[in-house]
Amino acid sequence: METRQHKIVIVGGGIAGLAAAYRLQQLLPQAALTLVESESRLGGKILTDRVDGFVVEGGPDTFLAYKPRGVGLCRELGLGDRLHGTNPDLRRTYVMRGGKLYELPEGLTGLIPSRFGPMARTRLISPWGKLRMAAEYLIPPRTDDGDESLASFVQRRLGRELYAHLIEPLMSGIYAGDGEELSLAATFPQLRQAELEHGSLVKSMLANKRKAARPHVPTNGNRPAPQSGGSRSAFVTPAGGLAEIVEALTKAMPRVEMRLGTAVAQIRPAGAGYDVILASGDQLQADALILATPAYATAELVEAFEPEMAAPLRAIPYASTVTISVAYPLSQVPRPLDGYGYVIPRAEGRSILACTWTSTKFPHRAPEGFALIRAFIGRAGQDDVLEQSDAALLELVRQELHAVLAITAQPLFYRIYRWPQAMPQYTVGHLERLARIEARLAVRPGLHLAGNAYRGIGIPDCIASGETAAEQVAAFLRSLDHTALPAVAGVASE
């Protein structure tokens, strides 16, 4: 059978687009692959600066080890031995309450406490809050079927105090989001599942404990990937920062044409494929396309021919955030950095969300004798934080570090990273929006989406979404090789 060389364009050079391109190179070795990225560098939200022996992460700093495609891709790229877990000697995080730091109780599983002892002992939650939490056992499950917010679910089951002082800051650390808006079904569906299956979270926890006590026959499914060095850390990261993954991917894709500093302005269906119109006015042709761009950018690209896809894409809101890393000689840090840092509940009324004590969490990120600290600023609904000057942002962080760590010195250096519209918010109704988007994709053969806007914002989820899109493109193009093209073109140009 005669087959011609397929042209595939991937738009967006974040981790999702890069993972898609890498997988396509493996699946379709004969295809012409082009990746188009508007910025002058690859990586998107992954941005590592290496400064005088410090490894400074501007965006993400680590990823979940148990989700297979993070560690899995690193291994494929030869980075398996570069992965480090978090410092096992000081596995401790604090939560701020009333300006003071309290140790996060151990044994939180999927945000929810799963051990009685640490919850009973913690001073972070009042006796009344603990009683209210214990009453969860008796609260009947919600019977109606619709989605609800994460805040509504946690408050309904475990009480307001637990939500405000424990769950909310942890959730903010993942989504920089507002729990009153975030969808339970799209963020923590397993919690609703536990409520439905067992009648309560406590009963579900007890059932899981009984199950765990039974002899276990291993199965082969999605087991967490073992880590090098025998570490059992929940999070891992390459020694030289997450940019190592981007660098390794770039090196491993000699056959992919990389067009950096090139924005795509519009997509247009053309015959059985698509025209990709660049902001420069040039255009590329594609038999298949992967749009690995933020949802609002994807909406712009498809608006002209797919308004019904653009509307739900545009309805996915985004939060902006800023990270600031500061470095000090340890001698200038009076309070010991004896943990991974702390999170700050919204109820504390501060614009700083969290401070990571990076040099404790990942000791290889700072030279011996130095501290590296990173603050997150800006919650959902506080986009104005991006407008503040560097001096104002740095001052905010210095005040925070003075209040909590008693640091008065000027930092050795600092780095500020502004991330406008960076964190997609899976708000109530997110899964319905996805269903509407997917219904339109089903009648647009060869058009695929990937990235953090849809089914997971963590790096392993983004990698998996890129790889899945690549597999769908490969299946589609192979099917074209076996089918008469005019039939497909009829559907595509509807």
Ligand SMILES: Cc1cc2nc3c(=O)[nH]c(=O)nc-3n(C[C@H](O)[C@H](O)[C@H](O)COP(=O)(O)OP(=O)(O)OC[C@H]3O[C@@H](n4cnc5c(N)ncnc54)[C@H](O)[C@@H]3O)c2cc1C
């Ligand atoms: C501050 C911060 C901290 C985080 N911490 C963690 C963490 O510790 N662990 C974790 O797992 N995740 C973390 N995340 C989330 C994770 O980093 C992101 O979800 C993920 O990197 C997004 O990858 P992506 O490829 O979907 O999108 P992006 O990285 O946003 O890539 C999209 C790319 O598309 C390009 N683009 C947009 N429009 C166009 C256009 N018209 N034409 C061409 N190119 C275009 C953009 O320039 C960008 O490079 C964090 C995110 C942020 C912002």
